[in-house]
Amino acid sequence: MIRAKYGSALFFLTALIIVQGISHAGTESGNGTDNLRPEDGSAWFLGEKPIEYCYEKSPGFTLDKAQIESALSEAFADWFSYLRSARIFEKAAKNGTPFSASATLLSSCRGAELKFLFGLSQDTQVSDGKTVGFYRDLYDDPLAFAARTRYSTESGRGEGFVWFSSDKPLLTLPNALLAVVKHEIGHILGCGHVPGTIMDKALAASLNAADGASITRIDQRNRLVFDWLLPFHVSGALGAHDYPPSPGHTFQNLVGRTPQGEPRAEVISNPDKSSVVLRVSDKLGTKDVPISIEWDPTVRRNRSIFDRGYPVFKAFRSGHPAFAQRNVGVVVYGSLRDASGNRHVVAIELNSNTYSSDGPIQLKYFLETEMRTLFRETLSL
Ligand SMILES: [Zn+2]
Numbered sequence: 001m002i003r004a005k006y007g008s009a010l011f012f013l014t015a016l017i018i019v020q021g022i023s024h025a026g027t028e029s030g031n032g033t034d035n036l037r038p039e040d041g042s043a044w045f046l047g048e049k050p051i052e053y054c055y056e057k058s059p060g061f062t063l064d065k066a067q068i069e070s071a072l073s074e075a076f077a078d079w080f081s082y083l084r085s086a087r088i089f090e091k092a093a094k095n096g097t098p099f100s101a102s103a104t105l106l107s108s109c110r111g112a113e114l115k116f117l118f119g120l121s122q123d124t125q126v127s128d129g130k131t132v133g134f135y136r137d138l139y140d141d142p143l144a145f146a147a148r149t150r151y152s153t154e155s156g157r158g159e160g161f162v163w164f165s166s167d168k169p170l171l172t173l174p175n176a177l178l179a180v181v182k183h184e185i186g187h188i189l190g191c192g193h194v195p196g197t198i199m200d201k202a203l204a205a206s207l208n209a210a211d212g213a214s215i216t217r218i219d220q221r222n223r224l225v226f227d228w229l230l231p232f233h234v235s236g237a238l239g240a241h242d243y244p245p246s247p248g249h250t251f252q253n254l255v256g257r258t259p260q261g262e263p264r265a266e267v268i269s270n271p272d273k274s275s276v277v278l279r280v281s282d283k284l285g286t287k288d289v290p291i292s293i294e295w296d297p298t299v300r301r302n303r304s305i306f307d308r309g310y311p312v313f314k315a316f317r318s319g320h321p322a323f324a325q326r327n328v329g330v331v332v333y334g335s336l337r338d339a340s341g342n343r344h345v346v347a348i349e350l351n352s353n354t355y356s357s358d359g360p361i362q363l364k365y366f367l368e369t370e371m372r373t374l375f376r377e378t379l380s381l
Contacts, residue, residue, distance in 0.1 A: 042316035043190030045100040046156030054112035060166045061119030075182040076103040113159045119166025127159045146184040156317040176207040178216045190314040196222030233268045240373035256339030291334040
C-alpha cells in the first residue's frame with residue numbers, strides 16, 4: 001500500500017506537466033501558437049555573481065535544519081560540478097550568457113534572490129506581493145514547485161522561491177528531499193523536463209524507492225547532456241513518429257529494399273568524429289551508412305530549421321550583440337549517400353529536443369526538399 005500512501009505524489013506529476021507547459025513552451029500543448037516571452041523557462045540567475053539563497057522552515061516541517069542545509073548545499077554543489085564537467089559553463093560563456101556557477105547560503109531571507117520555503121503557509125508573501133497560495137493554486141496538490149516572481153532580461157537576474165509541502169510523508173525521506181531539491185534547482189538553472197534523469201517529470205513516482213541514492217543522481221537511465229566529444233553508441237528508430245516518411249520509407253531509401261519486420265537503427269561515433277555510422281538492420285541483415293562530418297554551406301540558409309526545440313539549459317538575456325537567446329544545444333552537420341547514391345545533408349541535433357521521450361540525439365536530413373527526421377534515439381522508459 002505504499003503506492004496509496006504516496007498517492008498525492010502522483011498529482012504532483014500532473015501538476016509539473018501543466019506548469020512546464022506554462023513556463024516553458026506552447027508546443028507541449030501542441031496547438032502551434034503560443035504567447036510566451038522569450039525568457040520564459042530560462043535560467044533565473046546569469047552572470048558571475050553567486051546565487052544568494054536562504055531558507056525558511058515551518059515548525060511543522062519534519063526535517064531539521066541540518067538535513068535541509070545539507071540537501072541544499074549538496075544539490076547546488078552537484079549541479080555546478082555536473083555543469084562544469086559537461087562544459088555547460090564554457091559553452092554558455094562563449095555565447096555571452098554565463099550562468100551563475102556558485103551559490104551562497106544567507107543567514108536571513110532579507111535580500112535573498114532565491115528562497116526555499118519548507119512547509120510555509122499559503123499566506124506567506126513573496127517578492128511580487130503575491131502569496132505562496134497564489135502560485136500553489138497553479139498546481140494540483142504539489143509536493144514542491146519553483147516559481148520565478150521577477151526577471152530582468154537586462155541584468156539576467158531574477159527572484160523567486162521554491163516551496164515544499166509540509167504534509168507529504170515523502171519529503172521526510174532525506175534522499176527524496178535531496179532529489180526534489182535537485183529537480184527544482186534544475187528548473188532554476190533553465191532546465192526543462194528530460195525523461196530518465198533527475199529532471200524527469202515523473203520523478204515523484206520514483207521517490208517511493210528513495211532509500212537508494214540513485215534517485216538523487218542527475219543522470220539516471222538517460223543522460224541529461226549529450227556530449228559530442230565523448231564516444232557514443234545509441235539505439236533508436238528510423239524516421240519520425242507521426243508523419244511520413246515512415247521508418248519503412250527511410251529504410252527503403254537507405255538500404256534499397258523494403259524492411260522485413262521492424263527496422264532498427266543505431267548511431268555509433270568513432271573517436272575522431274570525422275564520421276559517424278548510422279547502422280540500420282532488419283531480419284535480413286545490417287547495413288552501415290557512413291555519415292561524413294562536414295560543414296555544408298547549403299545547410300546554412302536553412303539553419304533556422306534547427307533552432308527550434310528546447311535547450312537543456314536555457315538562458316535568455318537581452319542586449320547581447322548578435323542573439324538574445326542562447327542555449328547549449330548543438331547541431332553538427334554531415335552528409336550521407338542513400339542506396340541510389342544520392343547525397344543528403346544530415347543535421348545531427350544534440351540536446352535540443354527535451355520535451356519528448358526521445359533521447360538527446362536526433363538526426364535529420366533533407367529529403368524531397370524537406371527536412372525529415374532520419375533517426376531518433378529511443379529511451380527505455
Ligand atoms: Zn519539474
